[in-house]
Amino acid sequence: MTIRGLRLGRPHDQPHATSAGAVSTSGGGQARRVPIVPGLAALGALLAAVALLALTQGAADIPPGTVLRVLVDRLPGVTVESDASDAWRRILIDIRLPRILAAGMVGAALSVAGSAYQGVFRNPLAEPYLLGVAAGAGLAVAIAVVSPLPVDAYGLGWVPLFAFAGGLATVLIVYTVARSGGVLDGGALILGGVALSAVWAGATSFLIINGDDRISQPILSFLFGGFNTASWSKVVVATPYLVAGGVVVALHARVLNVLQLDEEQAEHLGVNVSRTKLIVLAAASLMAATAVAVAGVIGFVGLIVPHAVRMLFGGDYRRTLPACLVGGAALLIAVDLVARTAIQPQEVPVGILTAMLGGPFFLLLLRSRKVTL
């Protein structure tokens, strides 16, 4: 966990000739941070590599060179010859590419949302899944599917908005429960989220059991979480919601830095704390809920990625948010790649894999006593 090379919130183009820099390699409680530009470049390269690998792998193995040629050929005004058959082209463009884009978008959204929740709640365990946001969004979508409203869970349509309503309602309930007398109880926040998750999951199960196949199938495919139903239409519908939420969170990056201090200090630095919290919570919930609408309930991504990023880059949100975006995308594309290739021709639901990864991670965090509930 000790990282060489220190940058302390200075513009990276500045020479670093301070006493802090001079002693950065010694011990003694010095803060160590990976420089953000090379760090982000490395993460970006990792993302590109994972995405390319994911495009080549599957029922048909397509060489990376061919993949690249087919992709470049699709760019407007560019024609590149390749040995790809029409079937390969269709697999790449119509199946694998939207699936990988969806996985990347969802991974990025869950990571950024998790990071934002952790900032607003000043709780390192706050995460869309543990807060109950994912289950709340899931129930809202299930209700929408059961209702006579023209909801098409496969094509997405208005589904993200239902999910948003369910997710935001959940986070506000949990927040209200955990906050008493102006003090937010971190343990109550997570326990409340887990309890509410159980209630929402129970209600969703009831809808599944009571419904016929036409209703229960889409709900079920949703709950397990995965990208086997990913499509270009889903990617297109989800993008504006994710961009909107992401822009709002990004605009609050420096305010989130100030919110790492207690609320009174934040007020004393000119932050309208309650208004800011509400805005960031809404934006994070829009992102998390849209992720649920695209891929169902996928836990722990919003916990693992922000933690890893903080260990590397420190706590400055202007560094961690872009790193969460890129890192989250890379992680979920990689997990989805495992999900669809590990036991071919079967698929493992992505949500199961992230739970296998994230559950132990969560326990380690608790055990390390670095987080206090």
Added chain:
Amino acid sequence: MIAHPPTPTAATEGRRAAPALSARDVTVTVDGRRLVDAVSLDVHAGQVVGLVGPNGAGKSTLLRAATGLRRAEGHIALEGRPLTAYRNGALFRTVAVVQQAPEAPASLAVEELVLLGRHPHLALLRRESARDHEIARAAMERAGCAHLAGRMLGTLSGGERRRAFIARALAQQPRILLLDEPTSGLDADAQAQVLALLRALAAEGVAVLVVLHDLTFAAAYCDHMVLLHEGRVVAAGAPSEVVTGQHVRAVYGAHVRVLPHPETGAPLVVPVGR
């Protein structure tokens, strides 16, 4: 570190203009209880005003009311402008607060904390400029924590931590500085260092209002003192007028005595003993 005597020139110059901080009949009522009851006080540029009184006297509440964090009746003005006329950003470019037990992540570096003090000066998407870094560096040097710039807060001693948060407030470049018990939990030398810093800031024209627990320290470093008891002002004036046997007995009980310092004549509060 030796107590700087009050600088009369700076204090009298400041007094001609509107006071930096002026509170008139400020009352804070919570659940029908008057935590602060019709308190009036002025702090002028160049002055260190000590706010003293037993636990629960309303000192912290008054401080919160002074920046609008607590809703209060009465009139509060900063540099002649009513508090209500300030927008948040402008308010906290004028006044900075060091609260009693400020929190921050243990992994935050001192320099990162101090840079957060630039927040009220920065537009939404502005990065800290080289100038902001210079101001933060100067604030750390002023507060005596420049050598700790790269250290994580979780590894600091109590006194070092206190200096880091004072540096964060100084990075706001305030003309009014409010501090809530900045010396609590510090050893005598560290207390003297913090108070000497406040005197030095006042000498540069900052108006300082500081809540203090130790009457002897307060009397040694403040130009003016206000003694609060159950939300009301019991005494206000020069330290020798406020820290008297009569006031101290009335407010704190009969277990302490007030003696004049053999060299400076400043009041010393000493225990009666067995």
